[in-house]
Amino acid sequence: MKIKYNGGSQFIFNGKKVSLALNPSNDLKTDIVLLSKESKDVVFANSKVCDWPGEYEISSVPIIGVPVLGKDFVIYRFTIDDISICFLKGVSEILNDDVLEKIGDIDVLLISIGNGPDTLDAKKAHDIFEDIDPRIVIPFEYDLEN
Structure with missing residues (x-):
């Protein structure tokens, strides 16, 4: 699988049989689009779109969307x-x-x-890294000056 970072909170994943875009700013030719926050700014005519919590399988990709408590975002x-x-x-x-x-x-x-209000500071991010214990961590939207 290839992961491409497109700035902000935008990523594209190209697997062997499926492609997925996270928070794209325009209509891409991917099989699946996941939006972490509902957007009516862009119409995604070429993809199956998910912007809500729940458990799904789209194009053989299992997806779990978990609501962020008190906010309009989806993990x-x-x-x-x-x-x-x-x-x-x-x-x-x-x-x-x-x-x-x-x-x-x-x-x-x-x-x-x-x-920012919708990001983690370094200490909380570190605590989450330890709780989740992923093999790889990819930070985004970080503030280079601070």
Whole structure:
């Protein structure tokens, strides 16, 4: 599987048989689009779109969407090519046991780190790394100056 970072909170995953985009800013030719926050700004005519919590299987990709308590964001866990990925955006606190149980074992953790209201500071991010214990961590939206 290939992972491409497109800036902000946008990623593209190209597996052997399926492609998935996270938070794309335009309509891409991917099989699946996951939006961590509902958006009516872009119409995705070429993809199956998910922007809500729940358990799904789209194009043979198992997807779990977990709501972020008190916010309009969704945490996603999905598996492509036997690699489990968790996308955390909109989280500003440590994850509770219920959320940790739902996302389960993770190979790759994508996590929003910064000083904004919908990001984690370094200490909380470190605590989440230890709770989830992923093989790989990919930070995004981080503040290079701080």
